[in-house]
Amino acid sequence: MAQYGKLEYWEERYTRDPEPFDWYQRWAGLKDTFVQFIQPSHNIMLVGCGNSRLSEEMYEEGYHNITNIDISQTVIKAMQEKYRDKPGMTYKQMDSRAMELPDGTFNVVIDKAQLDAILCGEGSTHNAQKMLTEVSRVLNPNGVYIAVSHGQPSYRLTYLQRPEFGWTVKTFTVQKPMMGMTASLSADDKDSVHYIYVCIKGEVAPGS
Numbered sequence: 001m002a003q004y005g006k007l008e009y010w011e012e013r014y015t016r017d018p019e020p021f022d023w024y025q026r027w028a029g030l031k032d033t034f035v036q037f038i039q040p041s042h043n044i045m046l047v048g049c050g051n052s053r054l055s056e057e058m059y060e061e062g063y064h065n066i067t068n069i070d071i072s073q074t075v076i077k078a079m080q081e082k083y084r085d086k087p088g089m090t091y092k093q094m095d096s097r098a099m100e101l102p103d104g105t106f107n108v109v110i111d112k113a114q115l116d117a118i119l120c121g122e123g124s125t126h127n128a129q130k131m132l133t134e135v136s137r138v139l140n141p142n143g144v145y146i147a148v149s150h151g152q153p154s155y156r157l158t159y160l161q162r163p164e165f166g167w168t169v170k171t172f173t174v175q176k177p178m179m180g181m182t183a184s185l186s187a188d189d190k191d192s193v194h195y196i197y198v199c200i201k202g203e204v205a206p207g208s
Helices: 007-016 027-034 054-060 073-082 114-119 124-138 153-160
Strands: 044-047 066-070 089-093 106-112 139-149 168-175 193-200
Touching (some): 044 054, 106 114, 106 124
Parallel strands (some): 044 066, 044 106
Antiparallel strands (some): 139 193
16 A cells, blocks of 8 residues: 555556546535535635546535645646636645645645545655645634545544644544445445544634
């Protein structure tokens, strides 16, 4: 599984197989949780976007300010071409551990399997910390980081509840889709659910 943490793996994969692919869930499975925290007016970033259809499906539902980043230049070029007719939907080649973006830019950062992929690689704890520090930096003071993961709370909350982030973390679950519709990063993934970790900056959670 360590290949998921390597740039070379993703470049080769996206060159070989340019078809859209979604890890874990599509928008339909995530929508009920996401809409509690995301508004159409929000400035949104999707980290490790790959060639997922999530941004496209959100765009169709009125979310028109979406910045998508991925470390793979191959997939970013393909997605820039595919969505060039969608104003407000941008794709940028960028390392999530060192984002070339100003502080406090986004209301929401969405991560669908990006943290999981980093945790498959070498230096996983260090790299996960770097990425989450960057996520915290680019979120505005009341921003929300939403991570969709196969990792159980006992494995993920140690990363998300670090005191330097000051995040309030809420855990949601969503049923896994039927086999074959979406894929998992983990071969020993026996849970029947995926986890959605909603990490809220500042003290007051939306709607609380």
